[in-house]
Amino acid sequence: MKKKIMVGLLTVVACFTLGSTSFAASTTVPSPSTDPSGTSNVITPTDDIVVPIDLNVGEKRYLGGSNFWVSGDDSSIYLDQQGLVIGIKKGICTVVADLPSGDTIIYRINVK
Missing domain, CATH: 2.60.40.1080 (Immunoglobulin-like)
Structure with a gap:
């Protein structure tokens, strides 16, 4: 039961993240990085x-x-x-x- 709820929540989050509420859309969601160094290559603009x-x-x-x-x-x-x-x-x-x-x-x- 917990696994079904978790899968459902992750599906909803993925849909909102991609900006679409369509479950039929074919998109690739990248998996989390397994880089052991812990560094990030994400650049965020400063305000x-x-x-x-x-x-x-x-x-x-x-x-x-x-x-x-x-x-x-x-x-x-x-x-x-x-x-x-x-x-x-x-x-x-x-x-x-x-x-x-x-x-x-x-x-x-x-x-x-």
């Missing part, structure tokens, strides 16, 4: 995540990520490598950082 931040002059906040750098004019903020950002004077700037997932996060900082 840019944009986060708007409003700061008052003198206000500070820690940003998430690593490898911080400022794109454009950085005179309105102070930024250190641990992600501490402090509003220095009115203005708008962009801080870019890497996330552990491989994505890039873009902070649009508006100092009021």
